Amino acid sequence: MKKIKPKWKALFYTLMVFCLLSCKNETKIEQLPGSEVKQLQLKYAEGFSVSEYNDYKVITVSKPWPKSEKTYTYLVASKDALSKMTFPKDAYDGVIVNPIENIVVTSTTHIPSLELLGVEEKLVGFPGTDYISSEKTRQRIDKGLVRELGKNEGINTEVLLEINPNLVVGFGVDGANKTFETIKKANIPVIYHGGWVESSALGKAEWIKFFGVLYNKEKEADSIFNKIEKDYQDAKALAKNATTKPSVLSGAMTKDVWHLPNGNSPEAQFLKDANVNYLWSDTDGNGSLYQSFEAVLDKAKDADIWLSPSYYRSLKQMKDANPLYTNFDAFKSREVYSFTNAVGATGGNLYYELGAARPDLILKDIIKITHPELLEDYKPYFFKKFED
Template sequence: MILKKTLYIFLPILILFSSCKEDKGIKRDLPPLDKSSINLKYAKGFSVTDNRDYKILTIETPWPEAKKNYKYLIASKEQLSKMTFPRDAYDGVITNDITKLVVTSTTHIPALELLGVEQTLIGFPETDYISSEKTRKRINEGKVRELGKNEGINTEVLLELNPDVVIGFGVDGVNKTFETIKKAGVPVIYNGDWVESSALAKAEWIKFFGVLFNQEQKADSIFKNIEKDYLKAKSIAKQAKTQPTVLSGAMHKDVWYLPNGSSPEAQFLNDANVNYLWSDTSGNGSLALSFEAVLDKAKDADIWLNPSYYSSLEQLKKASSLYTNFEAFKTNNVFSFTNAKGETGGVLYYELGTARPDLVLKDLIKICHPELLDGYTPYFFKKLK
């Protein structure tokens, strides 16, 4: 999501497929669509219908309040050469034998690695944000090209790479760079995992990549293991005898931003069996409160999580001496994921946290209920020093 600084980026895309040469056989129309579909337990942002010879992938929520669905036809080159269909009925046509791929968010990297198809990645914007040791090795070997910034991808380099497909993300559906890529005949497809309303729903988007790489069963198996691990951790958290009070976020220009009670972040805290002080709120986006309102409610909070991008107590104090009023600051109970980074500075949480919510939940349980999960060492979160 990357999510550079909490912002997840993913943009819309229509896909142009170059005409396939006819073989000696007679072309046939697409057969009636069988309603067999991939089972999605949590994710709401995409759906897949499988008709054996081809699949229809529908992206239903590429970004918040999207006005339309985006449909993509996926089939082998051989099948496509035998089919006739109205191309304007789809936003893109993609072959299921992808060998060259460009993705635009670090949250996409773990899915590729979990499915064992990371070798198809040939380009990425702002590669320094990638933390994975496996993919960093490929970057250092020159196998993954730098594509500039996400806001303005170097289309010249991208088109030179000639990927089979580009996986983008968008916040509003307006992206001139993607339009240029599409006009050049390179398919672009949206990934809307960041829009999902729960951690397991976001993680289930590994099935999106499973469809693209014709590895649905493997993707389903991987997700089931992640779900099982998450639910087991949630069950363990219920054994806690106390619920520590939790504060989150920090100020930006005198406004304190923190998760609302219906957000995925707050759901993590609920599943970790803690008392998140704003759990009774709801809505879209973060809560924006005054310092006084936060201090009044959370002055004596036991634990403070994710104080923005600050990586030490000293940085917090220098940013504002007001932070020292909180009991969690005084008792050194401030935790953040900002200090778990890759070799070039990418924050690991922004890359792997979406794909592995089980690890995130176990981190929070270990922090908030240290008597549980004996022997577990937090993967993302570290105490600020």
């Protein structure tokens, strides 16, 4: 066997030491010895996952927005635990120190999770406070405890830096929010919440566990979600007892195009679970379906009930906007229902705020409208009948 010359042997050992040091420097905290890991149990949500270790947690957000090509990871740990850790600067997209005393969220859909977990007093700022409907959080806004931050796509960073939150919970449609980058440069972590991307109603609701992880309230979040899921499944089972199956039309015109829920969308799933005949239930797709007025009239002229006719708030408003709506039997019989009139003190829509967290209430509302005999004492929470 050919011997290695001394100078090459020295070089070989030098390279070996360099490689070992490099590998050590690139080792993420998850690979430290003695850390037992378990995964947060999720039944419906597909956009995030959580790995729980002895002294810290790692949240992975895989679907922050539709067609996202990047997965985001966040380290959550106490200040004491972090002081004992070493990891590369770019190992995570954010390092979150708990307990979180001050938080900023950027969507009204985040508000119910904070309130359900009993941590709404941690909220110190929000972009567009008039959109918030919750009476509990509105009281805090009126007392000046929740600062106005402008708009989500252009948050007032001067005010945000003044209140200096421990965390900003953001959402994005394409990852191009430059304001979030400015916030992160100020050493305020920003974590993406992708609940709105979920393809199922219960998947959206299960994101309460995301906030449960942030606030060390995993058990509480699990218990709350289990109750919501049970109420939803109980309502779905109740709807199967219906003796009739009314036909349902949904949506309305935007310019020359009628927008309806596609057959695989969460909105269509509500109608299926309510045991009604949604006239476009056999279509594919998770978003909106686009139809001409003539196609909708041909299929739904005789529909028994019209749900969610866009942003309209009365029959008169619908007629004034487009007299062609009066051709539908549901309009003539005044069987038109919408959530547009369920608003807070400053005009925020309750359905858009609370609906994602409480799909059980949405399903019960629809069952009450379409099978009133099954829920005699129930008062709809979001949907109201148009009176004029």
